[in-house]
Structures are given as structure tokens and as C-alpha cells.
Amino acid sequence: MKIQYLTDRPADCSTVALVMFVTSYDRLIEKSLKELDRACGGTITALMESGEFTGLASETAVITNPDGYRAERVILAGLGDKKSVTADSYRRAAGTLSRHKSLTCCRTATFHLGSIEDKQIFQAVIEGYLLGSYRLLEYKTQESDLAQHNLSELTFAIDNKRLSNRLEEAVERGRIVAEGQINVRRLSAIPANDLSPTKFAREAVKLAEKHDAMTCRVLDQKAIKSEKMGALLAVAQGSEQPPRFVILDYKGGRAGQKPVVLVGKGVTFDSGGLSLKTAALMVEMKGDMTGAAVVLSAMQAAAQLKLPLNLVGLMPLTENMVSGNATRPSDIITTRNGLTVEIINTDAEGRLILADALDYADKFEPQAVIDIATLTGAALYILGYSGAPILGNHAGLLERIKVASEATAERVWELPIWDDFRNSLKSDIADIVNSAGKTAGTSTAAAFLENFVGDWPWAHIDIAYVDVEPKGRPYTPKGTTGIGLRLLVELLSNWKKL
Ligand code: BES
Ligand code: MN
Ligand code: ZN
16 A cells, blocks of 8 residues: 655545545534535535434545545545544544445545644554455455455645644554554464464564564474473473474663563464363464464564664464373473462463463563463453453553553453452462462463562453454454554553653
């Protein structure tokens, strides 16, 4: 997609489709709308009076060949009530439009943002457009499915020339963020027969090759053994696929500055192991590496945005499979930090591999550690598909995540780690168990992780279920969502010492 910038009046924009955003019951207060209404002989007034188009969210209207306009058509996109319009209203409106035939049939389009000055909105429009129109086509072979839309050139226009740098910077930023999120969607949608731990690790190596400020180390099975990552090895031992442990390093800050460490769960397929999942639940489990995909893609975005901080991404990668060599319920293993864990349930494998990765993070003397994982099914019963639980040991870090969440419309909500949950993890014969049963599953999982956290601020983001959208929303088509990417990139973009 070619992206261009322009300062011109709507009528003077030379483009096939001109898009203008409208809040509900604007009653043509906007000057540009009034002008357009005159140019089309009052069509907009008529649309509003009949109720056909009133500027509500997800409404669109097309006006063809308005008098004196160089555009062939003007597309009006509803934003909803003016009082409650946010940047995400624009993201949603652009997402809805991104699949609309009236736009996609055109070769060129111009989003006219009028007198808007908010860079969050500039960024949201391109994000909404790119996220809404993404589809994974790698596995489609039929011509009819592959038919791409015509739009190949997108222009962003505003009234005020003084703001054109701000517009350009914000749109470029939005493009990088959306491409990062799309990369997460792509990786989490690729099935496990095409994305083994080895292949995932190769993606990280490829990424590092593209950026001078990045290096990548991949630990193979032997190196993982010498690191004594007994928990990662225990999960991996039931699979024909060897595990990998990826260490991605980005140096955007000054030398010697302590890094922020990101840890992502990378279970490329979670059958549950001998504590086998049901068929219906198992089919979703190619996406159990989404945390790792978010970490990888957030680091890609950080490098593209040249963020001025040091980052380390840790990605423990393995399958959780069934075999004669698989870990048995009741087996006791020793993790990297020396704690013994009684494996009550082999399906609680994510916290095991994260345990070794969190312990490994201590090596880097981190200023903060954030892990992200499709960790507990229980998250569905807390926030549904609407948001991700967050937990941790540092109010300041959690607050930062909440602020980033507000800005990106990727919703989070804090849950507690109470002593009750810690106590529920006591084992009769080992140090701890890996599963405390059915209650408070998201909090007990975090209480488990806490045993492997060092003397640093730590936050845990549980993206189970919200990693897949069941129905389809304006800029989130049915399928993998890539949630967490916008959140982490926003958090890192505003990073200050805690
Ligand atoms: N990967 C799953 C969690 C999950 C479930 C993610 C559904 C996305 C959708 C995780 O490994 C798991 O199986 N967790 C168990 C833990 C339990 C056995 C303590 C769960 O939540 O049921
Ligand atoms: Mn599991
Ligand atoms: Zn899992």
C-alpha cells in the first residue's frame, strides 16, 4: 500500500474515493459537510432527515460526483455521538470501511481528516484500515478467494499545512504498529504443522538480520539442558519437535542501560499432554504461542520506531504433546531456579515454560519484566472476549499498562495475587504444584509465576481467548486478533524509569 500526504480542501483532492468522518446528528455544523451538502444539492440533509445516514458508528453513505469535487465519490463514515468519540471510534470507522465495496473497488482513496489535530486519531485511522482489511491468504488456492481489492494508494489529507509533519509521523507510526499486529495475527493463525519451535525461532533470527540494533541467540535442546531449564524440557519431552529458547536483543538505549525484558509463552501446539484437552478446545491450540508472537512483533515495531531503550525478548518455544515419553501427572521436575514442581496437570504447561524464562530474565538485571501468555481458560469467565487480566508485583508498572490500555483500546483489568492463591500451590511432597484446581485459575497461575520472579517490577498479561475473535468486529475480523501488540508498543514508546 502506497501512502501519501496532502493539505487540500476536500473538493480539491484528486482521488477516486474521498472519505470523510461524521459524528451523529452533526446537523451539518461542520463547514466541510455544509459545503459538500451544497455541492450535491442537499443529499446529506435528506439522508439525515430520512434517518438513512445520521453519523452513527458503522453507518456509511456514498455520494457520487458531487458538483465541483475532483473525487468520483465521497464516502461518509459514521463515528457515533460527538460527546463519546475517541481515537478508537476512528479506528472502528476505518475498520468498517476497509472492507466496504464502495472503498475497495477504487484504486485510490483519500481520508480527509479536516481540522483534526490529535495524532492519536491520525494513527488510529491507518491502524483501523490496515487491521480491518487483513486476511491470511497463504493457504488459499482458489482464484475467487485470492481476488484482492483494487485499492493500492491511500492519501491522508488535512486542512492545516502546519500539521503535516505531525500527520505524517503519526500515520507512519500507525502503519508500523498495524503491521506488527498483523504479524502476530499471521503467526498465531499458522497451524503447528507449519510453525514448529524451530521454525518460529527462525522468524526471530530473520528479524534480527534486518536490524543493526538487534541480535538473536537461539538455544537448542542441548543448550537448554546446560541451562538446566528442567520445566521447559519437561513440557517438550512428549514431542517429536525439539524445543527452542530464543533470546532477542534490541539496543536502542545507551550502553549499560538496564533493559526491559519481555517474555512470551511459545507453545506452538497445546494438546494438553496426558491431561488431554477435549477435541473442541484443542483445535484452538495452534495459537498457544501468541505471547511469543507478540514479543517478537513488539520488538520488530520497537526497532522500526527506533525506540530509545534497551529491550530483551525471551521466547520459550515447545509443543505440549502426548507420547510414551510425555510427562505424567504426578511427575516431579526441577526448574531452573531449583524449585521442585509436582505436575498435577500436564495441561498447565504454560506456567512451567514461563517459570524457566522468568528465572532466566534475572541474568539481564532488568529494570522491569513483562510476560504475556495465553495462560488460563479461566480468563474467559472473568473478562470474556472483552479484555485481558493483568497481575503483578508493582503498582507503578501495572498503572503504566492501564494507561497504555486506555490509549490503544486494548482493554486490561487488574486481578489480585493473594496469599490464599499462593497457599493453594503447596505440594505434599515437592515445593509447589503446577495446578491448584478450578477456582481463581488466572490468579493462581500468576501466583505460580511469582515464585520465579526476581527483585524487579514484574507484570503478567493473560491473553487466553482474547487472542481469537469469534465473530468479527470493525477492525478485528473473525480469527486471530494480535491483541497485546498495540498495548506493549504504546507502553514501550512512553517508557520512563519506574
Ligand atoms: N493454553 C491453555 C490456556 C488456554 C485455553 C488458552 C483456552 C486459550 C484458550 C493453557 O495451557 C491451559 O491449558 N490452561 C489450563 C490450566 C489448568 C489445567 C490449571 C486451563 O486454563 O484450563
Ligand atoms: Mn495447556
Ligand atoms: Zn497452553
